[in-house]
């Protein structure tokens with residue numbers, strides 16, 4: 001919770017992180033829209049998808065502008081999807097929560113990058129049914145580098161130990177889902193899980209270690225089953241039709257970052273106590 005000689009109150013920390021999160025969410029909206037189209041994410045500046053008009057900076061302030069413009073383009077009046085605000089608010093809230101829980105620590109920074117990547121993966125997967133490699137493979141690289149820079153992320157004193165734990169996490173993560181994908185294909189005779197999911201779980205393992213993989217696996221399968229079966233019950237989907245799994249992986253990993261790890265430690269603590 002310490003940043004040099006000055007100690008931030010958690011509320012102020014969360015507020016600052018939340019404001020930055022909203023801006024990052026705004027940038028992620030651009031990425032979600034442009035990456036599947038293979039267009040540059042830095043140039044040109046934001047444009048209205050309806051009329052192509054450039055959006056001025058004062059109409060591009062996260063959340064605020066959408067409300068001020070009453071969800072319409074200033075030039076052509078076309079409605080602006082509430083999803084833009086949803087993504088901005090989501091990242092803002094998650095970054096605020098991370099700052100509140102972890103302070104200005106390596107865990108905050110890695111968690112913040114992870115939340116941004118998982119949000120990107122979630123919405124691209126919902127739109128296009130795939131997860132960009134720069135999120136999944138990029139996440140594996142980020143996890144390995146972070147382990148080397150901050151061994152304490154993996155409860156290690158030495159860099160190579162942390163690096164080994166990060167690599168183990170990536171292998172367990174990708175391996176588990178890859179095995180599941182193979183079994184699924186045998187049983188159902190169709191692709192049950194994409195390679196994007198396999199690589200994304202590898203990234204989750206590289207960043208947060210194999211316990212996070214186990215936790216994410218359990219929470220994502222459970223939430224995925226509940227949502228999938230609900231859609232079938234509501235006759236919105238057929239039992240065999242595919243729903244993207246990326247959003248559930250993102251949900252599981254985010255829960256891990258915002259307290260899941262503590263529940264896990266509690267659970268392991270209980271198990272060891274019983275054994276004694």
Ligand SMILES: [Zn+2]
Nearest residue numbers: 048051073076
């Ligand atoms: Zn317009």
